[in-house]
Amino acid sequence: MAATKGSKEQKYDRQLRLWGDHGQEALENAHVCLINATATGTEILKNLVLPGIGAFTIVDGHTVAGEDVGNNLTLSGVLALQNRAQAATELLQELNSDVSGNFVEESPDKLLDNDPEFFHRFTIVIGVQLPESTCLRLGSVLWSASVPYLVCKTYGLIGYMRLVVQEHTVIESHPDNALEDLRLDQPFDEFKNHINSYDLTSMEKKDHSHTPWIIIVAKYLDRWLNEHDGQPPKNYKEKESFRQMIREGILKNLNGVPEDEENFDEAIKNVNTALNPTKIPSAVEDLFSSEQCNNITAQSPSFWVMLRAVKEFVHSEGSGNLPVRGTIPDMIADSQKFINLQNIYREKALQDAAAVTKHVENLLQSVGKVSHMSKLCKNAAFLRVVCCRSLAEEYHVDSVNKDEITSCMDSPDSEMVFYLMLRSVDRFHQLHSRYPGVYNYQVEEDISKLKLCVNSLLQEYNLNVNIKDDYIHEFCRYGAAEPHTVSAFLGGSAAQEAIKIISHQFVPFNNTFIYNAMSQTSATYQL
Amino acid sequence: MAEMDEPMIVDGVCGGSCEWEGRWNHVKKFLERSGPFTHPDFEPSAEALSGFRNIDVVDMDTIDVSNLNRQFLFRSKDVGRPKADVAADFINNRIPGCRVVPHFKKIQDLDETFYRQFHIIVCGLDSIVARRWMNGMLLSLLVYEDGEVDQTSVIPLVDGGTEGFKGNARVILPGLTACVDCTLELYPPQINFPMCTIATMPRLPEHCVEYVRILQWPKEMPFGDGVALDGDDPEHIQWVFQRSLERSAEFNITGVTYRLTQGVVKRIIPAVASTNAVIAAACATEVFKLATSAYVPLSNYMVFNDVDGLYTYTFEAERKENCSACSQIPQDLRFTPSSTLQEVLNYLTGSASLQMKSPAVTATVEGKSKTLYLQSVASIEQRTRPNLSKSLRELGLTDGQELAVADVTTPQTMLFRLCFTS
Numbered sequence: 001m002a003a004t005k006g007s008k009e010q011k012y013d014r015q016l017r018l019w020g021d022h023g024q025e026a027l028e029n030a031h032v033c034l035i036n037a038t039a040t041g042t043e044i045l046k047n048l049v050l051p052g053i054g055a056f057t058i059v060d061g062h063t064v065a066g067e068d069v070g071n072n073l074t075l076s077g078v079l080a081l082q083n084r085a086q087a088a089t090e091l092l093q094e095l096n097s098d099v100s101g102n103f104v105e106e107s108p109d110k111l112l113d114n115d116p117e118f119f120h121r122f123t124i125v126i127g128v129q130l131p132e133s134t135c136l137r138l139g140s141v142l143w144s145a146s147v148p149y150l151v152c153k154t155y156g157l158i159g160y161m162r163l164v165v166q167e168h169t170v171i172e173s174h175p176d177n178a179l180e181d182l183r184l185d186q187p188f189d190e191f192k193n194h195i196n197s198y199d200l201t202s203m204e205k206k207d208h209s210h211t212p213w214i215i216i217v218a219k220y221l222d223r224w225l226n227e228h229d230g231q232p233p234k235n236y237k238e239k240e241s242f243r244q245m246i247r248e249g250i251l252k253n254l255n256g257v258p259e260d261e262e263n264f265d266e267a268i269k270n271v272n273t274a275l276n277p278t279k280i281p282s283a284v285e286d287l288f289s290s291e292q293c294n295n296i297t298a299q300s301p302s303f304w305v306m307l308r309a310v311k312e313f314v315h316s317e318g319s320g321n322l323p324v325r326g327t328i329p330d331m332i333a334d335s336q337k338f339i340n341l342q343n344i345y346r347e348k349a350l351q352d353a354a355a356v357t358k359h360v361e362n363l364l365q366s367v368g369k370v371s372h373m374s375k376l377c378k379n380a381a382f383l384r385v386v387c388c389r390s391l392a393e394e395y396h397v398d399s400v401n402k403d404e405i406t407s408c409m410d411s412p413d414s415e416m417v418f419y420l421m422l423r424s425v426d427r428f429h430q431l432h433s434r435y436p437g438v439y440n441y442q443v444e445e446d447i448s449k450l451k452l453c454v455n456s457l458l459q460e461y462n463l464n465v466n467i468k469d470d471y472i473h474e475f476c477r478y479g480a481a482e483p484h485t486v487s488a489f490l491g492g493s494a495a496q497e498a499i500k501i502i503s504h505q506f507v508p509f510n511n512t513f514i515y516n517a518m519s520q521t522s523a524t525y526q527l
Numbered sequence: 528m529a530e531m532d533e534p535m536i537v538d539g540v541c542g543g544s545c546e547w548e549g550r551w552n553h554v555k556k557f558l559e560r561s562g563p564f565t566h567p568d569f570e571p572s573a574e575a576l577s578g579f580r581n582i583d584v585v586d587m588d589t590i591d592v593s594n595l596n597r598q599f600l601f602r603s604k605d606v607g608r609p610k611a612d613v614a615a616d617f618i619n620n621r622i623p624g625c626r627v628v629p630h631f632k633k634i635q636d637l638d639e640t641f642y643r644q645f646h647i648i649v650c651g652l653d654s655i656v657a658r659r660w661m662n663g664m665l666l667s668l669l670v671y672e673d674g675e676v677d678q679t680s681v682i683p684l685v686d687g688g689t690e691g692f693k694g695n696a697r698v699i700l701p702g703l704t705a706c707v708d709c710t711l712e713l714y715p716p717q718i719n720f721p722m723c724t725i726a727t728m729p730r731l732p733e734h735c736v737e738y739v740r741i742l743q744w745p746k747e748m749p750f751g752d753g754v755a756l757d758g759d760d761p762e763h764i765q766w767v768f769q770r771s772l773e774r775s776a777e778f779n780i781t782g783v784t785y786r787l788t789q790g791v792v793k794r795i796i797p798a799v800a801s802t803n804a805v806i807a808a809a810c811a812t813e814v815f816k817l818a819t820s821a822y823v824p825l826s827n828y829m830v831f832n833d834v835d836g837l838y839t840y841t842f843e844a845e846r847k848e849n850c851s852a853c854s855q856i857p858q859d860l861r862f863t864p865s866s867t868l869q870e871v872l873n874y875l876t877g878s879a880s881l882q883m884k885s886p887a888v889t890a891t892v893e894g895k896s897k898t899l900y901l902q903s904v905a906s907i908e909q910r911t912r913p914n915l916s917k918s919l920r921e922l923g924l925t926d927g928q929e930l931a932v933a934d935v936t937t938p939q940t941m942l943f944r945l946c947f948t949s
Contacts, residue, residue, distance in 0.1 A: 011603075013593045017790065017797035018691055039553075043804065050596055078619045094600060154654040156556075157812075157822070176834055210728065330731055334777040338730040388599040443560060470563035477562040482551040485812040492804030496692070498873050499801070506692070509836035517812050518564055520696070520825045522839040 008052070008442070010017045015051050023503040024052065028098075030123040030502045031055040035138075036062070037088035039482050040154045041128040042074035048498060049092050056527055057122070059106035060085035067233070071484040073296040090148040109134050116141045124148045124501050126494065129482065139391035148501045151391075152494045155425065156478025158418045159515035161278040162527075163388050163497060163508055164191065168294075169303040170384040172505045178382065181325035183463035185232060185277050186293075188324065194199055194344050195219065200249065205259070208251055210334040212341050213267035217274045220246050220267075233275060236260050243268045263332040278321055280314065281381050288314075290385075296363055302522025306376045307383065323352030323377040353377040387509040394527045400461050401527045408463035408525070414516040415523035417467055420457065421475045427453040437478035446476045486517045557821045567822040582618075583645070585630040585637065586611040591759065597800040634661055635938070642682070643668055647817055649685045649810055655707075655714050656687060656936050657850070658885060661708035662699065664938040666853050669702045683824075687806040690844040691797045694806035697828040697844070698813050701853065704827050705844040707836045708852035712879050713844075718833035732782040736791040739767045743774075758793035767792060782789040805831055851881055851941065854930045858929065868899055872915070875932065883934040890930050892923040899930075919945070 009016065016024055030053050034045050036059045045056055062084045068075045074091045075084070085103035093101040104111070104118075110131070111118050119125055125142055127135060127149065135151055143151040143164065151162040183191060195218045198211065224233060224242055233242040246267050250258045280288075287293060290309045292304045313323060327351025328342055353374045360373065376383070393399045408416035428436050428450055436446035452470050458465060493513065500508045512525045569694050588610050590601045600617040601610070602936075618627045630637065635655060641650070642664055652658050661684065670680040684699040686707070687757035699706055724730070725737045749766050757763050768788040777781045789795065809829060816822045830840045848917060849856050862871060868888070875883045887901035899914050899922060901907045926947040930941045 007592065010592045011595050013786070014598075014795070014798040015596050015790075015793065017786070018799060046599060047800040047804050050599055051595070067553055073621070076623075096595075176832075240928070245903070332724075333730065334728045335730055335780070338728075339779050342730075352792055397872060437556075474562050474564055477556065477560045478703075479556045479560075481556045483553050483557065483815075485808050485815060488808035488811065491807055492801040492806075492808065493833065494803070496799070496801035497837075506833075507835040513837055515839075517809075518822050519841065520809060520812070520829045521838060521841050523837055 012052060012149070019499075019503055019505050023049055023505050026503045027052055027186040027499065028054045031057065031121065032127040032498065032502075033057050033059060033119065033122040035059045035130065036127065036128040037072075037074070037084045038068070038129050038154075039484050039487035040152055040490050040494075041074040041126070041457060042072055042088050042092065042496045043488045044091050044126055044128070044498070045088075046074065046095060047491055047495030049095045049099050049101075051499070052096060052098050053502070055102065056089075057102040057104060058085045058089050058092075059104045059111065059413065060088070060106055061105060061110070071482055071487065108138060112137050112141065117145075119147060120145045122147055124150060124498050126150045126498060128152045129154070131429055133430065136391055136395065143183065143390045143392070150494060150498060150501075152490055153422065154482045154487045154490055156475065156481055157483065157486055158422070159486050159493070159513075159517070160419070160422055161490065161494055161497065161509070161513040162391070162394075163387050163501075163511045163513075164391055165386065165501065165508070166390075166510060168386040168388075168501060168504075169301070170304070170386070170500075170504055170507055171379050173230065173379070173382045173384045173507050174505065175382050179273065179276060180329055181278070181322075181381065182214060182274060182328065183233060183276050183278055183321075183324065184214070184221060186319075186321065187218065188348055190344055190348055191218075194341065195222070205251055207334075207337075209259070209261045209263060210337060211263055212261050212331050212333040212337055213270055213339075214274070214328065214331070215340060216246060216264060217271065218247070220249065221275075224406075227493060233271075239271055239275065243271050244273065246271070266331055280320075280322055282326075284322070284383055285382060287383060289387060296356075303385075305360060305363055306373065309356050309363060310376070310380055312359040312362075313356045317352070317355045322380040323356055324348045325378055325381065326350070327378075349377065350374075384507050386508050386510050386519060389527070397461060401462065401525075404525055404527060405461075405463055406465055408523075409463075412466060412468055413452040414515055416525065417471050417519065417527065418514050418516060419512065419527075420454070420463075420465070420467060421471055424450060424454040424457050424472075425475055425480070427457055437476035437479040439479070443476050444478070447473055450476055483517075486515070489517065544803060546693055554933075557819070564822060566816070566823050580624060580626055582625070582627045583630060584611050584614055584627055585632055585634055586614070587633040587636075589633070597798055597803050599800070627882050634664075635935075639664065639668055639785070645682060647683050647685065647814055649814055651687050651688075651807070651810075655711075655882075658707050658852060659711075659936040660689075660938055661778075662940055663852055665699075665701040666706065667939045671855075672703075678703075683817050685810045685817070686810040687810040689798065689802045689806050692800070692832060692834045694802050694831045695804050696813065696825070696831075698817070698825045699827070705846045706850065706853040709847040709850045710828075710844045716882060726898055729774065729778055729780060732771070732775055732780055732784075732787055733791050735771045735778075735780060735783055736767065736788050739770040740792055743770055756792065758789065764789050764792060802831070802833070805833075847880075852937065857939070858943045859946050861946045862919060863949065864924075864926075864947050865918045867918055868914055869915040870920060871919070872900065875934075883932070883936055886934045888930055888932050888934045890922075890924060890928060897923075919947075 006373070012024060032048055032053055034041050034056060037058050049056065050364045056407045064075055064078050064082050064087050065082050068084065069078060074088055078087050083105045085105050089101040089103040093099065125138070125147055127138055130151065138451070139149055143166065146166055148168070149164040151164070153160040187195065193213060193356055198215050198219065200208065200211065200219055220242065221232065224245065233239045246264060250261050250264045252258050284439060287307055292300065293308050293311060296305055296308050311323065312322060324345060326346045356377055357373050407417060408414045425435055431453065437443040454467055454472060493515070497508050500506045507525050510526055512527045513522065549942070582603050582789065586609070588606050590610055590613060592603065594601060595603060600614045605613045609629070609631035609691050611631045615627040615629035618625055642707040648661065648665065650658065650661055652661070665682050665684055668680055668682060670677040681700055681702055684701060686699065687696045688694060720734055720737055725734050725741060727739060729735050740756060748754060754907055756767070764785065766787050771783045771788055775781070785860055816824045825841070826843050828842055828844045832838045846853070848854060851858050860871060872886060875881055875886045887903065888899040890897055890899055898907060900911045924945055926945065928945050930943045930945055932943060933940045
């Protein structure tokens with residue numbers, strides 16, 4: 001029952017405004033694997049099915065149990081003993097007929113034993129409530145196959161996510177509050193000519209009051225540079241003088257009272273940011289000096305080829321700068337002046353993108369990889385690459401991130417304590433084949449057993465930190481419960497991270513996220 | 528909105544429907560066991576809650592196809608039906624033992640006898656005006672004794688909101704903690720484009736659409752006299768889109784699309800399932816804590832943003848000492864006797880702490896209650912319009928007298944004290 005393009009556009013309208021048609025296309029081409037249709041698992045998948053991912057496959061060897069009905073909205077209506085993978089698939093499928101759902105009634109350990117390549121086909125694998133050994137086994141298979149892996153766990157009132165992806169490139173990071181790219185400190189020729197076409201001193205009031213503030217600042221900057229030996233205003237005092245200079249340029253009426261010229265007010269307000277020197281953000285400089293950028297081969301992913309081309313551009317036509325972004329903010333001006341100014345920037349951006357494209361062609365004699373050129377150039381200042389360490393590195397005694405763990409634990413109530421407790425209960429599970437405190441009678445005696453696990457963990461990794469007894473008690477109290485509201489919080493969080501991975505838009509976290517529902521706080525660590 | 532009059536039954540009988548063994552295993556652990564982080568008042572018990580049974584849901588909207596990307600209680604067959612009804616049906620059918628009662632109404636259509644019956648109120652409203660109203664309603668239910676709030680009259684309010692990838696969740700204990708109006712300045716007023724930009728010097732595609740919506744449509748009435756622009760009617764949007772294209776071509780502006788047009792006309796805010804899931808979950812967690820005392824509730828405001836990684840910020844919003852809604856301190860209006868009534872109205876709508884929408888003002892003049900100005904009823908508006916340009920002295924008002932102001936932002940009339948300055 002495929003929906004028509006029109007009805008899909010209507011249904012997905014609110015999200016298309018965030019990630020565009022091309023983002024939606026990436027979602028619809030994705031195949032997500034969920035392991036374990038617990039409350040957390042189905043909540044995650046629900047938030048992927050609703051926005052219309054192409055397909056999902058649930059891997060789960062369990063049968064629906066009483067406690068699933070009590071904490072899992074998807075399974076709450078199940079009446080008979082069904083295998084959980086099938087029950088969840090049917091009920092999630094029902095949320096969105098555009099999505100195709102599949103299930104494998106098998107434990108992930110069995111699949112890893114018999115057919116590890118099963119997992120290679122997925123765009124992303126999401127592993128939920130996995131015991132440590134399974135989690136690590138799967139991590140190793142997916143790392144070798146370069147399949148992104150998202151580990152999620154709800155444990156009592158704590159939520160945990162770990163993203164494992166070797167190299168995730170982002171062209172469209174959509175930064176909040178990005179600085180504009182106005183080039184006032186280094187006006188390109190066309191911009192210079194355009195500025196020179198204005199003569200503020202000979203303008204009628206109507207034109208004077210509707211000249212874009214960018215032009216005003218540019219004009220006065222010219223004057224300032226002439227009067228100050230080519231040095232722009234640098235400190236607060238100089239910028240204040242500069243603002244005053246502009247203020248004095250406001251037209252006065254016959255009585256010498258300044259007129260109401262909002263464009264001049266805008267110019268004065270924007271002096272600070274307008275005078276920011278044009279420069280390449282350090283994050284981008286880091287990308288330029290990376291190994292992948294400097295060793296381009298036929299196997300290089302297109303992102304690096306394009307980035308290298310931008311670097312070549314920077315060192316030639318760009319004269320040390322990135323390609324011009326080509327957008328300007330709205331400002332008080334009449335239509336013609338604004339559009340003309342906007343076009344100056346737009347045309348320069350197109351020119352720069354064409355120059356970068358030439359560099360791509362030089363790098364490889366193939367044109368196939370240049371499809372995203374203008375998008376990359378427009379976003380050149382905001383490119384991001386996320387590289388997560390493997391689980392093996394996180395867990396190995398020689399490469400564990402001791403510094404991060406110990407410095408966070410200087411505050412003994414930081415969210416880091418929950419990470420250590422989760423690692424400890426994993427240890428408990430390995431030792432006792434169960435989680436602590438599941439049954440009421442176990443709570444008291446398991447506290448001391450769990451404490452032993454905590455200590456052995458700290459000892460093994462040589463972590464000189466102190467974990468308060470209260471946390472050990474609390475984790476026994478949790479009894480490995482998976483309350484619905486905490487599962488749902490993770491469900492939303494994890495689904496969006498998966499969408500970031502699939503769409504390559506917005507920036508994923510790196511690499512460990514802890515959510516504390518008791519205090520409604522969270523933290524992200526790079527472990 | 529949850530009511531918990533009945534003691535919970537954890538395992539066993541529940542109204543005759545099939546009850547799974549172990550159904551409440553996950554929740555039990557938090558209700559039966561003591562722990563180091565529970566609320567000081569918490570007492571573990573075996574007969575504690577299992578799930579919320581009695582819930583009333585109020586929603587004035589019907590289901591639109593664009594809701595389906597995130598509002599998971601609805602399906603395409605439900606489009607056009609009231610959200611409250613469909614949500615209630617879904618939950619009642621899906622969760623054995625749960626009783627959801629729908630109200631296809633505006634929140635303002637219900638009064639204090641309705642709201643008084645609840646233990647907790649949870650909101651996912653789509654406007655600040657509505658939030659302020661609900662806030663005001665719960666404040667009006669408070670009972671004070673010797674200047675102190677009677678805690679049994681406090682109904683906690685859990686409020687969540689989202690926009691794209693951003694959201695927030697807060698817990699309000701009316702009369703005790705920061706209310707919606709205490710933090711009104713956190714919400715900057717909506718900015719509309721200046722009329723001269725729209726009318727004579729458009730620069731952005733949005734300006735072109737606003738021109739058609741505000742100026743061209745009323746002039747041409749393309750679908751009949753008096754037929755207002757309906758953002759949900761594709762034919763209307765198509766008309767606006769075409770005219771906006773023409774307007775933009777006149778000024779060499781690019782970028783007018785059907786999607787942009789609809790977004791401007793309907794003031795669409797982008798929305799996805801994930802952010803709503805996160806904020807709804809956070810709110811539900813708080814409702815659980817409030818109902819069970821199993822943990823100390825959020826104190827009292829959490830902000831969430833997952834554009835770049837995942838970011839949360841949790842802080843305690845402070846009560847405003849002279850909050851116009853919850854402080855019990857009478858609000859002063861300081862004006863000279865020669866100020867006009869219009870100036871007073873401008874203050875009521877323009878002040879950052881009041882942000883009223885269309886206030887109606889009454890006063891007691893020479894022993895009689897007199898409506899000074901009221902906008903919402905055409906005949907009264909006409910009759911009282913001349914008062915706007917009159918001075919306060921001309922209107923017979925005296926220093927120190929009370930003015931009663933009614934507005935859509937508050938269910939109760941707000942009392943102000945007029946203070947004449949020289």
